[in-house]
Amino acid sequence: MAKRQADRPGFSRHKRQKSEQKGRFAESLAEVILRLKGYRILARRWKCSHGEVDIIARQKDTLIFVEVKARNSTQAATEAVTPQNRRRIERAASTFTQRKRLSPVPAFRFDIFAVATWRDWIHKKDAWRSGD
Secondary structure (H helix, E strand, O other): OOOOHHHOOOOOHHHHHHHHHHHHHHHHHHHHHHHHOOOEEEEEEEEEOOEEEEEEEEEOOEEEEEEEEEOOOHHHHHHOOOHHHHHHHHHHHHHHHHHOOOOOOOEEEEEEEEEOOOOOEEEEEEEEOOOO
16 A cells, blocks of 8 residues: 555655645636536535545536646646556546435546646646546
8 A cells, every 4th residue: 555645755745735725726726617618516615435526516417526636747637547546436436326315326427627827737638437
């Protein structure tokens, strides 16, 4: 199991706080941009026992589960969404649809919103399929 950042030698509380701030900024930026694109935000930082989904949105008849990553480059941010992250998000998405009793279950997709700076970001739609 991977060590948490706080458990790594040389990773100070200050660095952890800066990292948390950068992540929250990236989520806020993603939310604003998605709203401008016409998405309706249903939840942000939605948590369950299986994990967390950064943003859950709806566009027309599609539910979108968005993983937001902030790194020094958008490529690094995109690559930071590992297969393990994907499975966790998929399980949380399944729990969300069950708890909301969405019937019939609408079409859904998984997106990645990668942020390097407020000007340097990408929204990768349909970044992966469930079970990939």
